[in-house]
Amino acid sequence: xxxxxxxxxxxxxxxxxxxxxxxxxxxxxxxxxxxxxxxxxxxxxxxxxxxxxxxxxxxxxxxxxxxxxxxxxxxxxxxxxxxxxxxxxxxxxxxxxxxxxxxxxxxxxxxxxxxxxxxxxxxxxxxxxxxxxxxxxxxxxxxxxxxxxxxxxxxxxxxxxxxxxxxxxxxxxxxxxxxxxxxxxxxxxxxxxxxxxxxxxxxxxxxxxxxxxxxxxxxxxxxxxxxxxxxxxxxxxxxxxxxxxxxxxxxxxxxxxxxxxxxxxxxxxxxxxxxxxxxxxxxxxxxxxxxxxxxxxxxxxxxxxxxxxxxxxxxxxxxxxxxxxxxxxxx
Numbered sequence: 341x342x343x344x345x346x347x348x349x350x351x352x353x354x355x356x357x358x359x360x361x362x363x364x365x366x367x368x369x370x371x372x373x374x375x376x377x378x379x380x381x382x383x384x385x386x387x388x389x390x391x392x393x394x395x396x397x398x399x400x401x402x403x404x405x406x407x408x409x410x411x412x413x414x415x416x417x418x419x420x421x422x423x424x425x426x427x428x429x430x431x432x433x434x435x436x437x438x439x440x441x442x443x444x445x446x447x448x449x450x451x452x453x454x455x456x457x458x459x460x461x462x463x464x465x466x467x468x469x470x471x472x473x474x475x476x477x478x479x480x481x482x483x484x485x486x487x488x489x490x491x492x493x494x495x496x497x498x499x500x501x502x503x504x505x506x507x508x509x510x511x512x513x514x515x516x517x518x519x520x521x522x523x524x525x526x527x528x529x530x531x532x533x534x535x536x537x538x539x540x541x542x543x544x545x546x547x548x549x550x551x552x553x554x555x556x557x558x559x560x561x562x563x564x565x566x567x568x569x570x571x572x573x574x575x576x577x578x579x580x581x582x583x584x585x586x587x588x589x590x591x592x593x594x595x596x597x598x599x600x601x602x603x604x605x606x607x608x609x610x611x612x613x614x615x616x617x618x619x620x621x622x623x624x625x626x627x628x629x630x631x632x633x634x635x636x637x638x639x640x641x642x643x644x645x646x647x648x649x650x651x652x653x654x655x656x657x658x659x660x661x662x663x664x665x666x667x668x669x670x671x
Contacts, residue, residue: 341379343415346408348375349387353405356394428620429458435625436466436473436485438541440568441609443587446503447486450629457628461621469540469566477614483622484613490542494612502611502629506604507548508589510572511581513597522600525555532562532580534571544607548583551605572596 351361352372362369380387387401397405424430433454441447455463466473466482470489476482477497486502487494509523511531517523529552538545552559562580565571569591571582576595585607589598611629613622 341382343412345375345379346412348372349379349401350405350408350412352376352388352395353397353401356396358395424460426620428461428622428624430460431619431621432462432464433619433621433625434464434466434481434483436468436476436482436487438470438473438487439467440488440536440541440544440585440588440607441486442467443590444486444503444505444585444609445587446632447609450502450625450632453632454625454628458621458624470543471540477612480614482614483619484611484625486609487612488541488543488607489610489612490546493542494610496615497612498615498626499610499612500626500630500633502609502633504606504608505586506600507551507583507607508586508598508600508604509581510575510584510588510596510598512575512578513595514578515581515597517599518597520599522602524602525552526557528552528581529555529557531560533559534563534565534574534580534582535559535561536568536571537564537566540566544585547605547607551583 348361348365351365352358355361355364358373358376359369362372365372376387383400383404385400386398387404389396389398421430435451437447451463451465454461466476466485468476470487470493473482473485473487474493477485489499509517509525509528511518511523515531517527533552535548536544549559563574565574568584568588571584572588572591572593574580575582576593578595583601584598586598586600611626613626
């Protein structure tokens, strides 16, 4: 039965009059009477008792009207949900990020602000290496991601600059340069380096190697580790040093100190999203990130946390298998 007919029946029941119901529905009274009669014929029972003082419901009429009101309310709710989903206020948003990006307060702050602004959007958080996140984009399994892309890696996607941070040196606490307030790359020429593997993230690897070459040497790469947190743990063993984004200083590990680099190169984080099609929530997230990126760093609510990263002992990140995702939803 059409929703229109349910509306006609409910109007007659609420107005207790065909004439007033017709005026409310803005249709002719004879046409309304024919429609109600057609419904009664379909059901096989009279819905209304016609009398000189108006219209009253029969028992079948009371049952039908109660159900009709429920159906109409659910239909209206479905329409409103669809409209909210079209505006990006409902649905699922899949946000990817690299392990190093997850330590940057700009990234975590953007996700927090989005969940606060759009509490009914289900957010799925996916931490993987850049190469794997790009594979997800290619197969339509990711909506937006915070990456450190190499030149040409995201030309087929929409991208915008999110935030940049300087690289710092992570070194054993007993290193001869550990007592300095800042360190030059050239002073590390004789050290063994522990780096993040290039296949997992070309941009960060290449920027570190290029910076070393600009300082007059090629780094002696002793070991690569699949996660930057693993890199820091290997530095703690004393076998070498590493160059990491400044936000990694949150990983406070016994036996490791972080020192600023003189003329430090910048590690840029880019927000990437699918070209098309994309959920409206991805557009809203990109707009939120663009707004945050346009504000001076000191005006961001997490700026104070960023300034304390080198001195605050942060909890160790959970050890999750690559590709594991977490869904969160505000209720």
